[in-house]
Amino acid sequence: MTENWLGRTLELEIGPVAHGGHCVSRMDGRVVFVRHGLPGERVRAQVTEDNGGGFCRADAVEVLTASGHRVTPPCPLAAPGGCGGCDWQHAEPGYQRELKAAVVAEQLERLAGISREVVVEPLEGGPLGWRSRVRLIAGRDGRAGLRAHHSHRVVPIDDCPIAVPGALDTALGKRWRPGTELEATSDGDGHVHLRELSTVHGRTKGRQLSGGLAVQHAADREWRLDAHGFWQVHPLAADTLAQLTAEWADAPRDGIAWDLYAGVGLFASVLADQVGPGGQVFAVESGRRAVADGQRNLADLPQVRLRGGRVEHLLTEAPKPVDVVVLDPPRKGAGRAVVDAIAEGEPDRIVYVACDPAALARDLSYFAGHGYSLTDLRAFDAFPMTHHVECVALLQ
Incomplete structure (x- = not known):
């Protein structure tokens, strides 16, 4: 033993x-x-x-x-027994990106048999003051804080150096009922939205304390959406990913494109511009509020059909054959069933946006079984000081 x-x-x-x-x-x-x-x-x-x-x-x-x-961590709580939100504050930023690149390369080699040099690119603005959405919890003394690593213990904070400046002022400026969970979001116009969270029958619900409708800017559009719904946490990530998706998707005029795990339709808007009024963009998103927000924001693009439901269920309704597929699945990845369904559409190009390199590598191995090869990959440090990294893969 x-x-x-x-x-x-x-x-x-x-x-x-x-x-x-x-x-x-x-x-x-x-x-x-x-x-x-x-x-x-x-x-x-x-x-x-x-x-x-x-x-x-x-x-x-x-x-x-x-x-x-x-290096000396900029936050004294980024230490053993402290906050669990950051992983690499004790490493200089350039070296953090080298570590992340090594992880991506190792996952590709181990899970997909792909040997590739990886470079993780920084986003403008530096490693601090980027996190636009933070979830907090009140400890026994009523002070809001963050959980320790792999623990329910609450570490009270006076500020968070990776958060957008001012985003946490209201939440940290008062005492709360112990156990109260809060979510603060700073939007693209600098407005802070705060809600109190509660769990009922396993589902998270929120009571809005301030704001609620966020304004974001990406892909040459203004977006109005649920402040606490899905949107990239780094202020520059959404536009960076949209620009790269536009370059790699290269959907033909009057063509057919799919946007899977579409959120509010960021990539669908890019694809719609490429296929034009005579083309079709079939977008799928499971979050009801995101679907409603997306349909409202894309009302000027009739070529976009945004459906609510699970990707694996709705792909049977998707127009085929498809010219290009863009997918941005959750952290667990798309999985074999979705990969098989995408391959049945016979797309010429697939743009895969991934927030977990292990899930990406596993799905790339599934795509390889259908004859798709990784032809390009870029990685972005969209979550400085943490171990997370955003990758975009082009398959053909």
Whole structure:
């Protein structure tokens, strides 16, 4: 039986970065996933989780030999026992992108058999002050804060350096009933929207405390939508992704395009401009509010048909054959059934927007089974200081 190491302090050599915001180390035949360390460092790490299997998790609580890429975190709570929102504040920003690129490349190689050099590109504005939507929870003292990593414990905060300046002022400026969950969103015009969340029968509902209808700007359009619905969290991400999608989709005039997991129709608007009034854009989104927002925002584009429902159910109604498909699935990816359904449409090009490199790599392996190859890939640091990365893949 494996000895339980919970609470034990280990002296470790930190190995390569792994998917999820930690690095890999090994001791006595076991894998140790270490947070707050960097490749090549020697640290003392305290085990924070051990379920008795072949691996455990630990926090680097003391750095014995530091990496040349280590910096002082801009937030004192980005440390063992602190807030769980950031993974890489202790690494210089350029090195953070190198770590993320290594993760994307490793996932592509391991899960899809694709060997490719990856570069993660920064977005303008720097690594701080970018997060436009933050979810908070009130602790026992009524102060709003963020949860610790892998924990329900609330870490009270006075500010969050990665949040858009001013976005949290109202939420942090008063006391709340303990356990109250809040979501603050700063929109494209700088207005802050705040709601209180509650869970009823497993579904999250919100009581709007201020605002509610957000204004965003992307793809040469103004968007009015639910402030707490899906929209890219980084202020520059939506327009960056829309521009790249337009370049790679290259839908033919009077052609047919699909926009799957369409949200409010950002990519559908791009595709509509390309196919023109004589073409068709078949868009699918499961969120009811997003569908309503999208239909209202795209009312001037009759070539767009935005349907509400699950992608795997509605693709049977999609016009075929399709010239180009754009998909932006949730973190878990599209999955084999959706990939098979897309391949049945025989698109010439597929533009896959992904927020999880493991799910992307798995789905690329499914597409390869239908004869589609990865011909281009770009990755963006749309979530600085965290382990998350946004990728866009072109398949043909």
